[in-house]
Amino acid sequence: MKSRSIWCCLMIIAALASLMVVGPAGAAEPIVIGVPTSLGFLEGKESHKVVQMAVSEINAKGGVTVGGQKRLLEVSSMDIRDAAPGVPVPEALLGIEKNILEKKPVGIVVGPFRSEALVAGMDLISKYKTPMIGTIAMTPASEAKVKEDPEKYKYVFRNCLNAVYLVKYLAGTMEAINKEFGFTKVYIMHQDVAWARATADGVKKSYFEKAGWEVLEQEAYPTGTSDFSSALMKARSKGAQVIMPIFDMPQSGILVKQWKSMGVPALMAGFISPLAGTDAWKSFDAKIGGAVNCVFEMGSAIASDKLPKSVEFYNKYKKIYGKELQAGHGPAPAYESVYILAEAIERAGSLDPDAVVAQIKKTDRTGIMGRIRFDEGNQVIYGFDPKETAVAAVFQWTDDGKRRIVFPESLADSKIQLPKGLKSAK
Amino acid sequence: MFLGTIIYGLLNSAVLAVMAIGFNLTFGISGVANFAYGAMYIFSAYLSWTLFNLLELPYWLAVCASIPTTMALGALMYRFVLLRVRGQALSEVIATFGIGLAILELFNYLGFVGFEYTLPVLIDDSIMIGDTMVDWQRILVTGVAGLLVAGLWAFTHYTRMGLAFRGIAQDERTALTLGIESDRIAMLSVSLGCGLAALAATVIIPLGSISPSEGYEVLIKALAVCIIGGLGSTGGVIVASFLIGFAERFTDTYISSHWTMIVSLAAILLVLGFKPSGLFGRQKELEERI
16 A cells, blocks of 8 residues: 555656656747847847837737747847947857857847947858847948848848938938028037947038038047037037037936036037936936937837827836836837747748748838838838838927927927027027 | 136146045055056945935935945955055056956946936036136035145144154155054055045046946046156146146147047156156156166
């Protein structure tokens, strides 16, 4: 009797153990989505969170259908630290390769932070045939490579703003300022990195020179600079009416604080990444009222009632993570990328990279950042009407700490207001 | 614009003097080149930020807690690491640089990177001097620089401990024969230097933001000021701060901001080439004369 009960116990334990090893009969392996990016930086951190949010939503509905079978999604992240100063590109690429080899993702979203890492990593992506929908690095050089050798680089897509479209948005904002106030004197300040230099040069050539503006000065600042007092004095003494900043370093918010403290009578309008989210008001001691700033994708750090899906996304993030989105670049396209990839897998009916890539290319989806379609360089098409293209947003901080969208017209809540002490030239 | 450049040159000089005085004090007394100085500056700033923002302590209390904590960290660093390599200059540099690197990279690893890491200004207002608007925080830094120099002078001339500091700085062996315990004084000098770094962070960080990379920059600037002025010379620190402070602002205004960061490094090279002891340094004075 005693030996029988021991045998029974042993058999139950063995059965349980085999269940633990094998798993439930018939359950398919989850589909892995890789997120190798700079997770320590705000844009990477929040993009990673929204990817998890999108994956949870898809999994709550049963997952993705592949060949008639429902499969769950799983996120595998990797901090490649390419945004940190001094981290060499090969080290970042090693992180991407590790993520691909160890986790075997069906696709990568978000991807490298710095353009240098994106361009250098394109060969790696092609080698392992892993579709990638990048949402942070902005250089048009990646599109040029895709166009140059479409068969080799067809796996690389970008779902966020690129430097060319940023130039169009900044030029559009300057045109609106000129039309409204008659301003024609600009002082350009930008970070001394490739994308910011290219953007500043782009706006200068494509708009300021053609529209007859006087560019009083164009100054480059090394990453890490946190004292802009001399440039602000120069801008003041040269009679600048507009200061156009282009920066993505954390210290750059100080520029606006100094502009306010020094009472420089010029409109601050451009791109300063730390100014995008609501937290900026407190971080910069409520000294940013009047600054005009660009958010690269609708839904990232700002939402518009005119695009209800952006409001839904913004509120959903706040509900889940207890905080509003602060990154003006990355989160919205990262969230959309998960859906783009999932829909492409379902349409392809398989996980074959070539089949999935062919379906990503056919994407035509209207979501939180407007209508998403890719051009021949695999770049999402941007414009000013969310019914036709993806959209960015330019907003202005008010003196009571609110943000009002001022450009493009299709999304604008109000017109640009001049800060105290600055008069219209009209 | 010229008057504005002069005013901001003066304010920038005060910032540099406050930044460098702690490094100089430690080296002048104990001979330890504390390469963890920038990391201590950043450590104290993050500690104040954490106490103020996460634990929601009043700002003055956060600062009052972070300065002594940084001093204690400096003392521990001396007691458990530097004491063992005391007198071996290269080992001291490697040890302190390693500790500094570890502290700064730890903050990087923990994700302490972002625009939200900043400290509030103590006086939130500006005044007009001529046609130049200046914020009170910068004027406060200038005041702190003046008080620090005067306070340190009084401390080293009129207090028992200050006199012991000077005794060790002048001749360690003779000081030992007079009963001054050199290891204890050296530990206090490292600790006081770290405390001055923490004080500098409290008044300077509100003008910018906290980031691990700032730690390296503070170290480079402190080194530049001390090397140019002459390691260990307080007068040298003041003169060098003025030289670099004005050179930076004039470069910004009349050449380009692009070159500003090179100013201090170029000045180090120049001084090392022509007067390796620095403008007021006496370390290698004899060799230089020969």
